Amino acid sequence: FENAYMPEIKLPNVTFAKVKNATSMFKNIKSLSTFNINQATFVAAEDVTSMFEDVHFSDTLNMNSANFLAAKNASSMFKNSEISSIPFASNVFKNLDNAESMFENAKSNNVNFSNAIFQNVKNTQNMFKSVEINTVSLPSATFDSVVNANAMFMESKISTLTISQATFANAEDISSMFESTYEQLVDINLQSATFAHAKNAHRMF
Numbered sequence: 001f002e003n004a005y006m007p008e009i010k011l012p013n014v015t016f017a018k019v020k021n022a023t024s025m026f027k028n029i030k031s032l033s034t035f036n037i038n039q040a041t042f043v044a045a046e047d048v049t050s051m052f053e054d055v056h057f058s059d060t061l062n063m064n065s066a067n068f069l070a071a072k073n074a075s076s077m078f079k080n081s082e083i084s085s086i087p088f089a090s091n092v093f094k095n096l097d098n099a100e101s102m103f104e105n106a107k108s109n110n111v112n113f114s115n116a117i118f119q120n121v122k123n124t125q126n127m128f129k130s131v132e133i134n135t136v137s138l139p140s141a142t143f144d145s146v147v148n149a150n151a152m153f154m155e156s157k158i159s160t161l162t163i164s165q166a167t168f169a170n171a172e173d174i175s176s177m178f179e180s181t182y183e184q185l186v187d188i189n190l191q192s193a194t195f196a197h198a199k200n201a202h203r204m205f
Contacts, residue, residue, distance in 0.1 A: 002027045008034040015065075016040045023047050028054040038062040043069050050076045052083070060085040068093055075100040075123075082107045093118055101126040103133070112137045119143075125150045125173075128158070135160045142192075143168050150200075151176040156185070164189045171195060175202040 001009065002024050009029075014037060016022070022045045035057050042048070048071050052061075061083050068074070075098050078086070086108055093099075093116050100123045103111065111133050118124075118141045125148050128136065136158050143149075143166045150173045153161070158181070168174065174195060178188065195201075 001025060001029060004029050005031075007032065009036065010034060011037045011040070013039055016042050016045070018044050020044050020046050020070075022051050023049045024053070025051050026055055027051070030054075030056045032057040033059075035059070036062045039065050041065050041067055042071070043067060046070050047073045048077050049073050050079065052077060052081050053079045054081060056082045058082075058084050060087065063088060069095065071096050073098045074102050076104070077102045078106045079104045080106065084108065085110045085112075087112045088116070092116055094120070096121045098123045099127050100124070101129070103128050103131050105130045107132045109133070110135045110137070113141070115140055117142055118146075120145050122146060123148045124152045126152070126154070128153045128156050130155045132157045134158070135162075137162045138166070139164065141166055144170065146171045148173045149177050150174070151179070153178050153181055155180045155182075157182045158185050161185060161188060165192050166190065167192050167194050168198075169194050170197050172197055173200045174198050174204050175200045176204065177201075178205045179203045181205075 027050050053076050074096055079101050099121050104126045122145050124146050129151050139162050146168055149171045154176045
């Protein structure tokens with residue numbers, strides 16, 4: 001569907017259960033009024049790089065069955081996207097290794113990964129850099145294995161950020177992690193964070 005010009009995508013019964021490579025699958029689709037892939041699980045997808053990059057959709061992304069259990073690379077998955085709401089209730093990203101620029105420069109009212117743990121991801125560089133998102137909810141995310149968290153939230157415009165279970169226990173580079181975050185992010189709850197292996201904290205805040 002990359003670069004497609006269509007007002008509607010309706011695939012309500014498609015599961016994409018055996019797809020392994022979903023890179024750029026919906027990249028650069030603009031002016032959508034309907035986007036329904038509610039039964040899609042993407043359970044076998046290992047690479048979802050740029051899957052929704054530059055997608056513009058002024059409603060909720062209906063992907064309630066998606067879990068991305070096999071996904072290892074989600075770099076730039078939603079980069080530069082404008083999607084009203086991204087609720088991935090079933091999503092866990094259990095085996096994800098690379099989340100670099102996953103949401104960089106994205107705009108949304110709500111990004112909710114209520115069950116995502118991100119326990120194996122090692123690279124979160126620029127993951128939420130320069131985003132404009134009212135609420136980022138990652139209440140279960142631990143980020144235990146992250147090594148590179150450079151500029152993870154740098155220059156982001158986030159009103160509510162929930163990462164209270166995040167330990168960043170193995171993070172070595174946390175430089176510019178929250179640098180130049182704007183005034184509306186008034187509360188950063190890092191109650192579980194240890195940063196036990198941090199080596200570079202240059203301009204962290």
